[in-house]
Amino acid sequence: MRIALTGSSGKLGTVVARELRASGHEVIGLDVIGTRSADFVQVDLTDYGQVVDALTAVNDTHDGFDALVHLGAIPAPGIRPDVATFHNNMPATFNVFWAAIRLGIRKIVYASSETVLGLPFDVPPPYIPVDEEYPARPESVYSLVKHLEETMAIELVRWHPDVSITALRFSNVMVPEDYAEFPSFDADARARKWNLWGYIDARDGAQAIARALEVAPPGFARFIIAAADTVMSRPNAELIAEVFPEVPVKAGVGEHETLLSIDKARRLLGFDPQHSWRDEV
Template sequence: MKIAVTGGSGKLGRHVVRRLTKEGHWVLNLDRVGERSPGLVVVDLRDYGQVVDAFLGVDRRHSGFDAVVHLGAVPAPGLMSDAATFENNMLSTYNVFQAARRAGIKKVVYASSETVLGTPFDVDPPYIPVDEEYPARPETTYALVKRLEEQMAIELTRWDPELSIVGLRFSNVMDPEDYEAFPSFDADAMLRKWNLWGYIDGRDGAQAVLRALENGKPGFEAFIIASPDTVMSRSSASLAAEVYPNVKVTKDLGEHETLLSIDKARRLLGFDPEYTWRTSSPSTGTD
């Protein structure tokens, strides 16, 4: 496929561009930043004209796309003012979704977020492991935008029954060099309780994007994308019991099993994470 990746210069975006290219797809990065190269076109996603023009064609570079992967955004709460975060992310996503529709692109995969699940979980989650079944509970402006993006995707796919939009609720994206800090989390279970001790290796995040492009169906679906284990050396059951004693645990937990359920992504997308901080190399499965 010919694929546009917005935000391809970012932490997750670099992995996505690399993986899609490795799989034989033709990829163009649309971003405001990045080194000058044949693989980058500078686009301000807040400007609808620039986005739709880039999707339709850029001189000798391309004449249209088969799919869009939308990762370009303010990537976390608290990096900018609330109003600036809302304006940037909401407007950019509307422009990308609408420009894709105008360009006749029927396959869109984009970065939603684990934050819609209720992080930092100062209010107890309804049950553990959390999944996609309970209503979204945004607790920050950043998470509110992610929730509104999902609702927008629901309506746009209702308007266009052939359109496929997949929202990937990524956990905290990590590179191998980030894993050096993980042992320091063990001393205090509260340090990483804000996202139920979850994370996603950027290489597995890229795999999730690839699987969503391959297996996404018409309509909208959201999927939690996390690593199969936690950031902790302690058992997942002991963490849940200590920090969330009043929350129902709905299954017998593996020793280090993620509390951000990836069962739906495994089942419907074929997502099969390969990397864990415990080895930082391909794994053969969950702990």
């Protein structure tokens, strides 16, 4: 496929571009920053005209796209003021979705976020492991935008039943260079409780995107995307008893198994995370 990739210069985007190209796809990166090349276009996603032009053709380098992967955003709360986060992320996603659909792109995969599950869990989750079955609980403006984006996607596919939009609720993205710090997390169970001790290796994030591009049918679906394990050496039973003693625990939670359930992604996308920090440290 020829794939437009927004946010191609980001932490996840650079790995996604590399992995998709290695799989044989043609990837053209779209981002507000990046190095000039034949497969990169500098685009301000908050400017609809620029988005339309970039998705149509730039200097006749291509004649449109088969799919869109949208990762471009201010990537977390607290980086910029709340209003700046909203005014960047919400218009950017609307522009990208709207332009793609208008231009006939029928396969869209994008980065939603684990934050819609209720992070930082100052209000405990309804149960553990968390999954996609309970209503969104945004606790920040960043997360509110992610919830609004999912709501927008639901309506867009209702209007356009032939369009596929897949929201991947990525956990905290990590690369191998990050893993040296992980053993220090054991000292304080509360230091990483904010996302139930979860993470996702960027290479497995790219795998989830590739699977969604390949198999997601028309319509909207949301999936939690996390590593198969936690960031902790301490067992889950000990962590939950210390930090979330009143939260119901579903049967079958393994000693170090992720508490951000990836069962749905495994079942419907064929997602199968291959990378663990335990293999790197």
